Amino acid sequence: MQYWLMKSEPGEFSIDDLKRVRVEPWDGIRNYQARNFIRDQMSRGDRAFFYHSSCKTPAIVGTMKIAGAAYPDPTAFDPKNAHYDPKSDPDNPTWMLVDVRFVRKFKHPLTLEQLKCERRLAGMRLLKRGNRLSVFPVDKAHWEHIHKMLEK
DNA sequence: GCCAACGTTGGC
DNA sequence: GCCAACGTTGGC
Numbered sequence: 088m089q090y091w092l093m094k095s096e097p098g099e100f101s102i103d104d105l106k107r108v109r110v111e112p113w114d115g116i117r118n119y120q121a122r123n124f125i126r127d128q129m130s131r132g133d134r135a136f137f138y139h140s141s142c143k144t145p146a147i148v149g150t151m152k153i154a155g156a157a158y159p160d161p162t163a164f165d166p167k168n169a170h171y172d173p174k175s176d177p178d179n180p181t182w183m184l185v186d187v188r189f190v191r192k193f194k195h196p197l198t199l200e201q202l203k204c205e206r207r208l209a210g211m212r213l214l215k216r217g218n219r220l221s222v223f224p225v226d227k228a229h230w231e232h233i234h235k236m237l238e239k
Numbered sequence: 240g241c242c243a244a245c246g247t248t249g250g251c
Numbered sequence: 252g253c254c255a256a257c258g259t260t261g262g263c
Contacts, residue, residue, distance in 0.1 A: 094260095094261090096261090140260085140261060140262090141260075141261050141262080142261095145261080145262070199262080218260095218261090219259080219260045219261070220260095221260085
């Protein structure tokens, strides 16, 4: 089992939205590195942090489970969709997605500011300068340390 | 709104 | 294949 972090702008789709709908296709990924993680390395049952980005208080706000294997992202073929990609061939789709299932919403979000203060998270990709990837793996040690922070 | 970082595009 | 220009991300 692997651990992940997935970003979403809460104005677009938040942890509360996921809590309400329970399962959601994580669509709109248009970055090859993120696509490769999704397509090649994610498996059903993997765990992921839900991260709120581009908002007042960027934070890890909860966890979710990868609900199944990757499949083609239908929004890439919809001209009306903001993430429409006319170059993606329906017979050989460029963009893939996974369904995610709600697991929990943290009582108190772990803010980016808090996370930066943790020496044990120093190597985490989220905290690296210039990080823009919206989907990436999280080390088991980091996953566990972040859960320890919740107990405080 | 600013701007650094990074990915993508396209001319050569 | 190089690299400048451009677009996007995302914290601040």
